[in-house]
Amino acid sequence: MLTGFKNFILKGNVVDLAVAVVIGAAFGAVVTALVQSVLMPFIAGLVGSPNFDSFAVVTLNGNDIKFGVLLTAIVNFLLVAAAIYFVVVVPMNHMIERRNRRLGINSDVKEEAAEDPHIALLTEIRDALTRTP
Numbered sequence: 001m002l003t004g005f006k007n008f009i010l011k012g013n014v015v016d017l018a019v020a021v022v023i024g025a026a027f028g029a030v031v032t033a034l035v036q037s038v039l040m041p042f043i044a045g046l047v048g049s050p051n052f053d054s055f056a057v058v059t060l061n062g063n064d065i066k067f068g069v070l071l072t073a074i075v076n077f078l079l080v081a082a083a084i085y086f087v088v089v090v091p092m093n094h095m096i097e098r099r100n101r102r103l104g105i106n107s108d109v110k111e112e113a114a115e116d117p118h119i120a121l122l123t124e125i126r127d128a129l130t131r132t133p
Contacts, residue, residue: 034087035079043075 008014040051049055052075055068100106 031080031083031087034083035076039079039083040076 052068052071
């Protein structure tokens with residue numbers, strides 16, 4: 001029983017996943033700081049308010065329905081997504097492209113996958129059946 005647990009813990013996938021979670025949490029703090037300390041104050045300078053929580057508040061039977069809170073969450077999500085895209089994804093794609101050029105790998109050419117022989121046989125049978133009167 002303990003041997004099975006030891007094998008499970010020492011598998012590469014579990015360790016890789018644990019490292020990814022820790023790195024992701026640390027990187028999440030960087031992205032949050034970027035959004036809250038740089039992007040949101042910049043938007044506040046343009047629009048006049050760092051969030052939209054008080055925007056579009058509707059009162060129904062004494063209860064406040066705050067559409068602005070949803071709008072703030074959507075804007076925060078889009079800012080985080082944009083920050084990750086422009087700070088991580090775009091530079092990584094450029095680095096990979098540069099490395100591929102240096103190694104002589106053409107990433108534009110898609111290698112055609114070999115057709116599965118079962119698919120080819122089924123296609124021939126289908127075509128033969130459609131030709132018969």
